[in-house]
Amino acid sequence: MLRCALSLLFLPFFLFAEKKEVTVVMQFSEGFSPQALQEMQAEADRIVQKAGVRLAFRHRHEASQDSFSELIFFKMTGRCEMDAFPALLDERGPLAFTFTTDGRILPFGEVKCDRLRESIKTVMSGGDYSQGNQLLGRAMGRVLAHELYHIIARTKGHGKGGVAKESLSAHQLIADKLDLADHDCAFIRSGSGKKFL
Secondary structure, X not given: OHHHHHHHHOOOHHHOOOOEEEEEEEEEOOOEOHHHHHHHHHHHHHHHHOOOEEEEEEEHHHHOOOOOOOEEXXXXXXXXXXXXXXXXXXXXXXXXXXXXXXXXEEEEEEEEHHHHHHHHHOOOOHHHHHHHHHHHXXXXXXXXXHXXXXXXXXXXXXXXXXXXXXXXXXXXXXXXOOOEOHHHHHHHHHHOOOOOO
């Protein structure tokens, strides 16, 4: 019993800290798969919860009449749903990004679903297509978590590993698991007490 009580004293303080809630408002420019959307939300929330942040998602039309203490806006461009067409090999460029002004990171970002979909298709094989929208949603959740790292930690820098590293391969985007590194979680915690604007 004494050993159990002593071990509790050495647990990190942040395990007991209240999680900060951040509302993510999404605007879709084209169609999306409900399955991909659900997977994206679950994956992004799972990743950032390790850093003491809990996400609440709203569509733009749902959020227009409410007020929120911590709000981040993401535009989801392209079709956020899987298709069975062969991968287009010339889909280069960022999969997602955040906006800045005067060197300051703003609570606004964009996820490019078409580029993301084409990227992960290059590493998918036969059986993967039966769960295509789930894999796309997982990839969307990971790039969203990467951009949330920049916004919440208020940094243009990248981590050395995990979701916050500079670039993520198509394999990493659909792998069974990808998390934030412990150092990056601490970095998010240090920035999460400040307001975005």
